[in-house]
Amino acid sequence: MSDRPHGTDHAHEDPTPPDVPVALGESVDPGASVEPGAPVDPAAPVDPGAPGDAGPSPDELVDGPEDGVSPERLVDYLDAGRQPYDPEIEESPEARAQLAALERLRAMGARLLESDAAASPAPDPSWISGVMDRVRLESRAGRQIPLASIDERSTLHITEGAVRSLIREAGDGVEGAMVISCTIHGDVSVPGALVRVEVVVSGLFGEPLPALAEAVKSAVSSSLSRQTELTLESVDVVVDDVHLQSEGGAA
């Protein structure tokens, strides 16, 4: 550990006394975390008025040129991707060793959850179905789309959500296409109003994309004309992404 400006007498046994609130220069009141008699370097660029939530600000964390580099400053340097190059850290073997230890710890932290999850039992299927039941209670119906009714006293509607489902089904049914999103433009609440449907899809790598877009367009058009009363002005297809066959689990 580095020699820090406080507690140098017992620093070897316990470098971070738990009763010292912040063993670093960035505390709101820098004087409070420094023990009596500790060398406070008046030249150290500590701003007493610095708000605690100012975020990483390496200049505030300098403990003094001869006192090594504070762990917190090392972490901020690591957070910044070791940029810009800090000679005081990079050229001190001690600081570099601490930096390496922090990096190792961080790398392990990043793998900890994967490792925890691998050692845990698979989720209970009934748990998932319970969550999905609650999700379905909050389905996204969207706008109501009226249907022609021969009976004037009653009204019939389909929901925008149901139309979106039809669009997704139709688009996904085209070989090599996967629907990413779809939008229904136009005043669907007025029977017979012209609507424009926009479908964004991802195409399987290797598929000819113009033919794929054309196939999605005709599948969506025919599904909507067959199953809804929407008056389609156009179906616009955008191939926005290309996917590989087996990229399951990719983020």
Next chain:
Amino acid sequence: MAADLTEATDAVLASRAAEGDERAFEVLLRRHLGLMTAYATRLTGSRADATDAVQEASITIWRELPTLQTPAAVKGWMMRIVSRKAFDLIRSRRLTDDVDDLELPAATPTTDPERRASSNDAMEALRAALARLPASQRQVWALREVGGESYTEIAERTGTTVTAVRGQLARARETLTREMEAWR
């Protein structure tokens, strides 16, 4: 052959779920459920509480998906909702139970000797070291190093200040790097 959602990227699943595709949501949830539960377990210190927190988080994720600006970043966003719900639970427990510390997470989740003797030894050592930390330091460390949350977010979660968070983190890191020295 129809599109197989289990091969879709997170971004595609998030966009579809935001537009109401429940199947896409289920695939997304199943894909990350293990990590979500592991994260909540790290934060609450209890598998049972974690399961409750993840359930609440899942419903909130479904509700709030339409507000997500960057579908490709859905995983990190989901994990932040998990930590939000975990701390809601921790707070409500504190109000009712008046307990200072939480049940420690198992330092040794597996007793399989071969597994323990493998390259997981360092990870086991980290688990054990984490279990010895005070609960507040352990939580703050997990929020930062495991969840990648910002100092401001962590202060909001834990109801403290950014300065206090940085102090707890510094102490947690110092203890952990010291205890992990033998495992470099």
